Amino acid sequence: xxxxxxxxxxHGEWKGKxxxxxxxxxxxxxxxxxxxxxxxxxxxxxxxxxxxKSFELTRRWNTVPVITDGTAVLGLGDIGPEAGMPVMEGKxxxxxxxxxxxxxxxxxxxxxxxxxxKTIKLLSGSFGGINLEDISAPRCFEIETRLKEELDIPVxxxxxxxxxxxxxxxxxxxxxxxxxxxxxxKVVVNGAGAAGISIGKFLLKLGVKDITMCDKFGIICExxxxxxxxxxxxxxxxxxxxRHGTLADAMKGADVFIGVSxxxxxxPEMVKSMAEKSILFTxxxxxxxxxxxxxxxxxxxxxxxxxxxxxxxxxxxxxxxGLFRGxxxxxxxxxxxxxxxxxxxxxxxxxxxxxxxxxxxxxxYDKGAHECVAxxxxxxxxxxxxxxxxx
Numbered sequence: 001x002x003x004x005x006x007x008x009x010x011h012g013e014w015k016g017k018x019x020x021x022x023x024x025x026x027x028x029x030x031x032x033x034x035x036x037x038x039x040x041x042x043x044x045x046x047x048x049x050x051x052x053k054s055f056e057l058t059r060r061w062n063t064v065p066v067i068t069d070g071t072a073v074l075g076l077g078d079i080g081p082e083a084g085m086p087v088m089e090g091k092x093x094x095x096x097x098x099x100x101x102x103x104x105x106x107x108x109x110x111x112x113x114x115x116x117x118k119t120i121k122l123l124s125g126s127f128g129g130i131n132l133e134d135i136s137a138p139r140c141f142e143i144e145t146r147l148k149e150e151l152d153i154p155v156x157x158x159x160x161x162x163x164x165x166x167x168x169x170x171x172x173x174x175x176x177x178x179x180x181x182x183x184x185x186k187v188v189v190n191g192a193g194a195a196g197i198s199i200g201k202f203l204l205k206l207g208v209k210d211i212t213m214c215d216k217f218g219i220i221c222e223x224x225x226x227x228x229x230x231x232x233x234x235x236x237x238x239x240x241x242x243r244h245g246t247l248a249d250a251m252k253g254a255d256v257f258i259g260v261s262x263x264x265x266x267x268p269e270m271v272k273s274m275a276e277k278s279i280l281f282t283x284x285x286x287x288x289x290x291x292x293x294x295x296x297x298x299x300x301x302x303x304x305x306x307x308x309x310x311x312x313x314x315x316x317x318x319x320x321x322g323l324f325r326g327x328x329x330x331x332x333x334x335x336x337x338x339x340x341x342x343x344x345x346x347x348x349x350x351x352x353x354x355x356x357x358x359x360x361x362x363x364x365y366d367k368g369a370h371e372c373v374a375x376x377x378x379x380x381x382x383x384x385x386x387x388x389x390x391x
Contacts, residue, residue: 322373
């Protein structure tokens, strides 16, 4: 099936994937008097006296914007905020379908980090959390860091952390099948943008010791000239043997390859050079770094991709609906490491005794998996002291 042509046709028919639905009766004078004027003045003044009551007396408690500037949309790059709207609408539909979260697309016509930060801060009183989406690196790091510091509601850049969480879950289950230990494996991450750097940092938090980061120029090494701030930071934490070379050099003897980069950059020969029972997560979309059949033919033990066309789809759809559901339910002030680690653990454990080389993650449409994530995240928020409702 040609999904691209069908999608274009369906979008023309749908004319939008989300809509606003009225939750209260407004059909009589009495209805209007309670839902609107004059009665509405009372909750207004209650919130004026205590702004936290905005979470109790309005839909703010369940509302999240999906915010982009259109600079890194899917694999399409900088296509602009309006062109990013179909993706943001789709994300909002998934928030509602799998997490029961009311989400709204906000596409900002600016590439200036300061303008974006200011815009989100000015709007933040309308929302229970903030989901950043498809903002290019390295600007996305500054935007998220500043907002997390300056807002008291959860801020989450899904391209970074959602991807890292679902990769960590897949990584955990793949190692279990391969009989390997996280502190002993050699991991190569190809693609040092927002997703790749976040994956590297998150795997370090999981206890992985040996990670080599690569970009289109090859292995990233501490002391290299021309590194941006994000590459400079990750260079101090990875490639501890200080190797130089190409992606092919990095993959020799590696146990795990994680690709968030470009199509067809991995060859069968590179897979053959890896350690026994090698694991490949080739997540470039829509075309992976190497086709799964080629990777398996070259000896790969487990292969996952970013596509629903193949087994083991590694997709952050498994993360963000449940993660925000859990954070909103306990009115978390932030999304911290404990909550993200709990989400990864919840996804991995949900697979249970169904775990196999062709099934290392739940399907994205499995609502039970999203409920499991929500529960794990809510508990972690309370235990780590960031819940405003439960201490």
